[in-house]
Amino acid sequence: MNVAEAVVLSTEPAYENAFVTWFASEALARRREPGQFVMVHCSSEGCDPFFARPFSYHRVDGDRFALLYTVVGRGTAWLARRQPGDRVRMYGPLGRGIRLPRDRANILLVGGGVGIAPLVDLAETAVSRGHQVVAMMGARTSAALLPPGAWPKEVEYVTVTEDGSAGLRGLVTEHVGAYLDWATKLYACGPAPMFAALADVLRGNSRRMRPEILMEERMPCGWGMCYGCAIFTRRGVKLCCKDGPRFPLFDVF
Amino acid sequence: MTASGTFSWGFEFAEHFDIEALGAIVTKGVTPRPRAGNPQPRTAETPLGMLNSIGLQNVGIERVIEEFAPRWAAWRVPVIVNLAPDRVEDFGTMARMLDGVPGIAALELNISCPNVDTGGMEIGQDPEAAAAATRAAVRNTDLPVIVKLTPNVTDPVPVAKACEEAGAAAICAINTVLGVAIDIERRRPVIPRGRAGLSGPAIKPIALRFVWDVAQAVRIPVIGCGGIRTGEDAVEFLMAGASAVQVGTATFANPRAPLDVLEGLKRWMESHGVQDVREIIGAALPKGEA
Numbered sequence: 001m002n003v004a005e006a007v008v009l010s011t012e013p014a015y016e017n018a019f020v021t022w023f024a025s026e027a028l029a030r031r032r033e034p035g036q037f038v039m040v041h042c043s044s045e046g047c048d049p050f051f052a053r054p055f056s057y058h059r060v061d062g063d064r065f066a067l068l069y070t071v072v073g074r075g076t077a078w079l080a081r082r083q084p085g086d087r088v089r090m091y092g093p094l095g096r097g098i099r100l101p102r103d104r105a106n107i108l109l110v111g112g113g114v115g116i117a118p119l120v121d122l123a124e125t126a127v128s129r130g131h132q133v134v135a136m137m138g139a140r141t142s143a144a145l146l147p148p149g150a151w152p153k154e155v156e157y158v159t160v161t162e163d164g165s166a167g168l169r170g171l172v173t174e175h176v177g178a179y180l181d182w183a184t185k186l187y188a189c190g191p192a193p194m195f196a197a198l199a200d201v202l203r204g205n206s207r208r209m210r211p212e213i214l215m216e217e218r219m220p221c222g223w224g225m226c227y228g229c230a231i232f233t234r235r236g237v238k239l240c241c242k243d244g245p246r247f248p249l250f251d252v253f
Numbered sequence: 254m255t256a257s258g259t260f261s262w263g264f265e266f267a268e269h270f271d272i273e274a275l276g277a278i279v280t281k282g283v284t285p286r287p288r289a290g291n292p293q294p295r296t297a298e299t300p301l302g303m304l305n306s307i308g309l310q311n312v313g314i315e316r317v318i319e320e321f322a323p324r325w326a327a328w329r330v331p332v333i334v335n336l337a338p339d340r341v342e343d344f345g346t347m348a349r350m351l352d353g354v355p356g357i358a359a360l361e362l363n364i365s366c367p368n369v370d371t372g373g374m375e376i377g378q379d380p381e382a383a384a385a386a387t388r389a390a391v392r393n394t395d396l397p398v399i400v401k402l403t404p405n406v407t408d409p410v411p412v413a414k415a416c417e418e419a420g421a422a423a424i425c426a427i428n429t430v431l432g433v434a435i436d437i438e439r440r441r442p443v444i445p446r447g448r449a450g451l452s453g454p455a456i457k458p459i460a461l462r463f464v465w466d467v468a469q470a471v472r473i474p475v476i477g478c479g480g481i482r483t484g485e486d487a488v489e490f491l492m493a494g495a496s497a498v499q500v501g502t503a504t505f506a507n508p509r510a511p512l513d514v515l516e517g518l519k520r521w522m523e524s525h526g527v528q529d530v531r532e533i534i535g536a537a538l539p540k541g542e543a
């Protein structure tokens with residue numbers, strides 16, 4: 001973990017109510033694993049709001065990294081107003097990220113909502129190591145989708161919208177079945193109901209894939225000090241920030 | 254030093270920073286048996302602070318002795334173990350178990366946890382129970398025994414004096430202040446138990462009031478705790494009569510907080526020509542009573 005001030009390079013709208021902010025900071029960008037996160041202080045001075053906010057690495061390029069976030073409250077609204085040159089205090093990288101398989105794998109990524117944020121970094125890393133990647137991304141409607149251009153071109157990209165306004169209609173978990181024979185490894189990030197549905201789909205036939213998920217919990221500290229982010233798993237109580245955010249799907253659901 | 258429950262067992266900090274720079278560390282609250290802690294949500298952010306209801310999640314005293322103490326023994330920084338059993342007599346049992354264990358420098362009795370159903374804060378609200386807990390611990394160990402007070406009483410002096418008479422080596426003030434936050438969309442408390450413990454800069458004036466009152470009433474040292482975030486905050490506590498301070502919730506927001514407080518204090522002393530902290534301990538108290 002490094003405590004640092006990152007310099008804002010740009011803030012752009014990504015889709016409905018979501019933004020991508022690029023930062024420069026060698027201390028924070030280097031040596032992260034996909035799926036790790038940073039704690040970002042969303043205030044210029046002092047300490048209001050008091051706690052930093054956790055965000056996954058969305059993309060990393062040398063000494064630069066991007067966060068993708070939806071504006072849901074004060075902190076994210078503040079972040080979306082950052083201009084190039086602004087300095088933002090943060091600490092990271094934190095948590096246990098994803099260790100990709102050593103052998104070439106057929107990797108299926110399943111994302112819902114803003115859960116796509118870390119999956120883009122994961123896809124870029126996986127592609128660069130020669131893995132085959134299919135990304136299935138679910139959103140409420142077409143306006144809430146990250147443009148396909150944000151993904152590496154080697155990735156086969158499948159869109160699912162609840163209202164059918166783009167790609168397949170329904171929930172991602174209703175469509176993963178089509179890829180289960182192909183996939184040898186599955187990673188997912190999204191809301192808890194998506195994980196529960198995914199567990200139901202995978203339970204019978206696809207345990208061999210050892211699906212892994214990136215989880216969220218309220219995180220006051222992000223580095224194992226407060227015990228606020230407990231996740232109740234089949235292997236006991238774990239801390240989302242320190243033991244996770246990566247967990248085996250079937251340890252939790 | 255660091256405040257209990259805000260520093261885990263010290264290993265995370267030691268991985269990233271120089272733990273030997275600290276005066277002492279206080280561990281998470283330990284119970285006789287392992288505890289899983291409370292369900293989610295366990296925390297709520299509040300103006301300049303937080304509510305917590307962690308519920309004393311910990312591995313239990315046996316694993317603390319077997320697994321953690323040997324690692325602490327390799328450090329020079331003194332490690333103070335915070336004890337949080339739910340029965341008065343268990344303070345004695347636990348103190349005996351920790352007596353003479355290498356790596357443990359002192360005990361801090363948590364008679365002030367608001368987030369469990371039994372024991373905890375009830376003991377700290379009753380001078381007789383507090384004295385009994387202190388006596389039980391003191392009789393069973395040669396380690397110094399610090400007693401940590403709850404602010405959820407009108408007057409802390411009777412409890413503090415009772416603990417002093419029962420043999421406490423120091424008093425720590427304060428634990429968290431009872432509070433509630435409401436989720437207005439769901440018309441429910443944010444924390445399932447309703448009441449939770451408030452900490453952070455929001456409680457600093459309350460903590461200072463307790464230190465102020467207790468420091469004038471007892472002869473043993475008082476350790477100030479509550480909302481400390483900067484060197485200047487520490488100076489305030491020292492002037493209110495504290496001999497040492499603990500940094501708690503500030504560490505969540507700023508991983509370097511305990512070091513920043515220490516460095517800030519040193520800078521303040523240098524710029525004010527203060528050579529020794531003893532020069533300012535109790536400096537703001539009414540004359541003749543400190």
Ligand SMILES: Cc1cc2nc3c(=O)[nH]c(=O)nc-3n(C[C@H](O)[C@H](O)[C@H](O)COP(=O)(O)OP(=O)(O)OC[C@H]3O[C@@H](n4cnc5c(N)ncnc54)[C@H](O)[C@@H]3O)c2cc1C
Pocket residue numbers: 037042049053054055056057067068069070071072073074075076077114117118215216217218219245
């Ligand atoms: C490991 C991790 C990675 C994350 N990565 C991303 C990311 O890449 N992109 C992104 O957009 N978001 C991400 N999040 C979520 C993000 O941290 C929150 O959206 C952010 O903290 C909200 O801050 P705010 O100040 O805008 O909202 P606040 O004003 O703090 O909160 C707005 C509302 O959301 C509730 N809330 C806040 N956090 C949580 C939570 N964790 N669980 C349940 N309710 C909550 C609050 O109680 C409040 O009602 C991640 C969270 C975690 C734990």
Ligand SMILES: Cc1cc2nc3c(=O)[nH]c(=O)nc-3n(C[C@H](O)[C@H](O)[C@H](O)COP(=O)(O)O)c2cc1C
Pocket residue numbers: 226227256257258259281282283305307309335337362363366401427428429451452453454456478479480481499500501502503
């Ligand atoms: C998440 C959390 C957990 C805590 N756990 C303990 C504990 O186990 N034992 C204890 O004596 N105090 C515990 N406390 C209280 C703190 O040690 C401290 O007394 C209080 O938070 C006030 O100081 P602060 O404002 O600097 O945090 C806890 C506080 C927090 C925020």
Ligand code: FES
Pocket residue numbers: 218219220221222223224225226227228229230239240241242
């Ligand atoms: S957020 Fe504090 S322990 Fe995980």
